[in-house]
Amino acid sequence: MSAGTYTPRPGAAPLPRMIAAQTALETRMLLRNGEQLLLTVIIPTLLLVLFSAVDIVDTGSGASVDFLAPGILALAVMSTAFTGQAIATGFERRYGVLKRLGASPLPRWALMTAKTLSVLVTEVLQIVLLTAIAFALGWSPGGNPLSVLLLLVLGTAAFSGLGLLMAGTLKAEATLAAANLVFLLLLVGGGVIVPLEKFPDAVQSVLGLLPVSALSEGLRDVLQHGASMPWAQAGILAVWAVLGLGAAAKFFRWE
Amino acid sequence: MENEPVVQVTGLVKRYGAKTAVNGLDLVVAAGAVTAVLGPNGAGKTTTIETCEGYRRPDAGTVRVLGLDPVADAERLRPRVGVMLQSGGVYSGARADEMLRHMAKLHAHPLDVDTLIERLGLGDCGRTAYRRLSGGQQQRLSLAMAVVGRPELVFLDEPTAGLDPQARRSTWDLVRELHADGVSVVLTTHFMDEAETLADDVAIIDAGRVVAQGSPERLCRGGAENTLRFTGRPGLDLGSLLKALPDGCGAAEPLPGTYRITGSVDPQLLATVTSWCAQHGVMPEGISVERHTLEDVFLELTGKQLTGKELRA
Numbered sequence: 001m002s003a004g005t006y007t008p009r010p011g012a013a014p015l016p017r018m019i020a021a022q023t024a025l026e027t028r029m030l031l032r033n034g035e036q037l038l039l040t041v042i043i044p045t046l047l048l049v050l051f052s053a054v055d056i057v058d059t060g061s062g063a064s065v066d067f068l069a070p071g072i073l074a075l076a077v078m079s080t081a082f083t084g085q086a087i088a089t090g091f092e093r094r095y096g097v098l099k100r101l102g103a104s105p106l107p108r109w110a111l112m113t114a115k116t117l118s119v120l121v122t123e124v125l126q127i128v129l130l131t132a133i134a135f136a137l138g139w140s141p142g143g144n145p146l147s148v149l150l151l152l153v154l155g156t157a158a159f160s161g162l163g164l165l166m167a168g169t170l171k172a173e174a175t176l177a178a179a180n181l182v183f184l185l186l187l188v189g190g191g192v193i194v195p196l197e198k199f200p201d202a203v204q205s206v207l208g209l210l211p212v213s214a215l216s217e218g219l220r221d222v223l224q225h226g227a228s229m230p231w232a233q234a235g236i237l238a239v240w241a242v243l244g245l246g247a248a249a250k251f252f253r254w255e
Numbered sequence: 256m257e258n259e260p261v262v263q264v265t266g267l268v269k270r271y272g273a274k275t276a277v278n279g280l281d282l283v284v285a286a287g288a289v290t291a292v293l294g295p296n297g298a299g300k301t302t303t304i305e306t307c308e309g310y311r312r313p314d315a316g317t318v319r320v321l322g323l324d325p326v327a328d329a330e331r332l333r334p335r336v337g338v339m340l341q342s343g344g345v346y347s348g349a350r351a352d353e354m355l356r357h358m359a360k361l362h363a364h365p366l367d368v369d370t371l372i373e374r375l376g377l378g379d380c381g382r383t384a385y386r387r388l389s390g391g392q393q394q395r396l397s398l399a400m401a402v403v404g405r406p407e408l409v410f411l412d413e414p415t416a417g418l419d420p421q422a423r424r425s426t427w428d429l430v431r432e433l434h435a436d437g438v439s440v441v442l443t444t445h446f447m448d449e450a451e452t453l454a455d456d457v458a459i460i461d462a463g464r465v466v467a468q469g470s471p472e473r474l475c476r477g478g479a480e481n482t483l484r485f486t487g488r489p490g491l492d493l494g495s496l497l498k499a500l501p502d503g504c505g506a507a508e509p510l511p512g513t514y515r516i517t518g519s520v521d522p523q524l525l526a527t528v529t530s531w532c533a534q535h536g537v538m539p540e541g542i543s544v545e546r547h548t549l550e551d552v553f554l555e556l557t558g559k560q561l562t563g564k565e566l567r568a
Contacts, residue, residue: 005370006436008407011363012334021360025353029346096343103308103338105361105404107330255310 012105022106022114027121030084039079039183040122044130048072051193052137069134069141070219071192076126077152078190078212081119081159083183089115089167090175098254108254119156127152143222147229151222154237155215161244162211168252186212191220211240259322261286261408261439262307266316269302269463276302278463279316284456289430289440291450293553294460300443301341303460304410307441308338321408334362337406339397341413347386351377351396354385355403362404375399376425390417398426402433409433411442415449427453447550457549461557475547481520483528485539486513492535499531500524520544 012018030036052065092098101111131139166175188194190212196204207213218233262284269277277299284290292300305311306318309325309332318325323332345354352372359365372378375395380388388396394417401409414430415423430453433440444450450457451471458468467474489511496506496516504518516528525544532539 004436005366006402006405006433006438008335008436008438009364009405010335010407011404013361013363018361021357025346025349025357028353029348032348091347095345095347096340097346099310100338100340100344100400102310103333103336103340104358105334 015107015110018106019110019114019117022111023117023121026088026114026118030080030088030118030122033088036084036088039083039180040076040126041129044072044076044079044126045133047075047187047193048130048133049137052134063138063140065134065137065139066141066224067195067220068193069130069139070223071216072130072134073127073152074155074190074212074216074219075187075192076130077123077155077215078159078186079183080122080126081156082163083179084122084163085115085119085160086163086166086179087176089164090170090172090179093167093254094172096255102254116156116160119160123152123156141223142226144228147222147227148219151215151218151230151234151237154234154241155211158211158215158237158240158244161241161246161248164248164252165244168248168254186210189213191216209236211237214240259286260284261321262290262441263319264303264307264316265318267303267306267313267318268315269299269306269311270314276463277306280460280464282458282465282468284439284441286439287434287437288455289434289442289453290456290458291454292441292443292458292460293445293447293450293549294443295445295557298460299463300460301412302463304412304441304443308336308410309333334404335407337401337404337409339401339409339411339414341416342393342397344397344400345385345393348384350382350384351380351388351392355396355399358400359403364405365403366405368403371399371403375429376422391419391422394418395422395426398429402429402438406438408439408441411440413443413445415444415446423449447548447553451549459549459553459556466556467552471549474549474552481518481547482545483516483518483520483525483542484514484545485528485532485542487532487537487539488512491537495535496528496531499527501527514539520546 048068051068055064102108163179166179170178186192189199189207190210191207192212196207196213196217199207208217214233214236218230218237221227221230221233260283262282264280264282267277267280268275280299280303282292282303292303294300302311306313307320307325309329312326320332321335325332352368355372356368359368375398377392377395377399380392385393385396394414398411398414401411415426418426427449430440430442442453455470456468457471457474458465459474460466489508491508491514493506493508497504500506500516500518501524504516504524507515509515516524518524525542529539
């Protein structure tokens with residue numbers, strides 16, 4: 001390189017450009033990761049197709065896809081905002097990525113904004129794919145789209161808070177194990193594919209407080225039963241969001 | 256402004272639990288210089304650098320980088336400072352060029368990424384994910400990430416640890432180019448030759464304090480005396496030789512025909528020795544001057560040997 005190549009000319013890129021670049025990179029990393037795709041795309045798709053086609057679980061009256069699609073959408077949000085984000089962020093912390101970015105011109109809040117945007121982009125891709133499949137399986141949703149949007153946003157906030165709390169406090173390997181375990185438990189016990197009514201009453205009321213139950217039940221109220229706005233479920237998600245994001249903000253360690 | 260130090264550390268104390276990593280450290284880094292922070296593992300090098308980078312909050316003392324507080328003024332400081340961590344810092348699934356391009360996008364006037372990739376020999380990394388790169392490739396990527404934003408000041412934490420000799424020299428060349436273009440460089444190392452070859456200024460750290468600081472020449476001069484050796488006919492008259500030499504010199508014949516002069520070895524002393532030999536009909540052969548190295552100085556100051564000596568290029 002010729003003389004003067006390295007002559008200092010420092011400066012941060014404009015914030016929107018930094019956030020856009022970071023969002024694009026985070027999204028690419030997520031879509032390139034096979035294990036992540038398994039959680040965010042393949043498992044929800046398989047569950048939707050399999051359980052709609054084969055009557056394994058009694059999903060009540062009506063077409064089973066009408067019961068399943070809202071639950072699978074809730075699962076998709078959980079897989080990206082909670083499981084995927086927890087695992088990815090946990091390893092970024094472990095490998096010093098968060099530390100290194102902390103010395104770059106990108107402010108911390110902008111990094112978190114980019115992470116959130118990346119989660120939202122991924123969710124949009126998931127929802128488009130899963131909705132298309134559900135329609136192909138004969139899904140006929142009802143209700144107010146704005147209520148659906150609000151529930152999805154609240155669910156994303158709740159799961160992100162919990163995912164980041166886990167990623168920022170536990171070891172990467174522990175996060176990997178715990179996030180997958182939680183995913184599996186909530187898949188079974190969170191009203192995603194198994195109706196909560198199948199559980200004993202006492203258990204049911206506890207399970208109903210889980211974020212994934214609140215999201216899947218809330219989405220079902222709107223999309224399957226045409227409710228205008230399930231405030232109870234929205235409230236539960238809001239409480240999880242406040243607790244999760246608050247705890248993550250307080251306890252998250254960058255290194 | 257030009258002459259204001261780029262780094263000013265005063266009375267820095269940093270503890271981790273019961274362990275004191277840095278214990279009242281003072282360090283001044285001149286603008287435009289290459290400064291080596293030299294010390295054995297665990298001496299407090301990384302803690303000091305990471306405090307300057309804003310990662311650690313001092314328990315006592317003050318740290319100023321480019322006149323700013325690395326913690327309180329982090330947002331203003333970060334675009335101006337390049338950082339190379341000792342390890343990691345890259346998404347395990349990212350490719351070398353992808354990560355470097357990303358870092359470039361976070362800066363207003365970055366270097367040309369393709370040229371930098373070629374300069375550091377990262378072109379053959381192709382589409383390989385970071386986790387599959389060799390240690391040396393990972394190090395060079397990390398170095399590229401530190402300089403791509405065209406910073407005024409770079410902190411390089413052990414930039415050549417684990418590199419093969421060729422990659423080390425390529426890294427040294429880059430440091431020299433940065434220096435030539437006016438970038439201030441602070442690097443930590445436990446390689447003596449690295450400090451001696453690259454640095455204008457060396458700060459020797461031991462047990463969390465700077466025990467000596469100065470140019471390699473000054474530090475070496477400040478140490479013990481130097482040595483001049485030659486071989487010739489056995490049994491030369493050492494008494495006569497000593498009389499010819501300035502006061503304070505020593506002369507010995509440790510092995511028959513092998514002579515050792517100790518003292519302040521300069522051109523004048525060398526001339527004195529050769530003319531004495533000429534007067535006595537002696538043909539001195541294999542004349543060698545052993546300068547004191549930083550290694551000797553370090554050993555005297557700390558009583559410790561540095562590791563990594565075997566990698567001496």
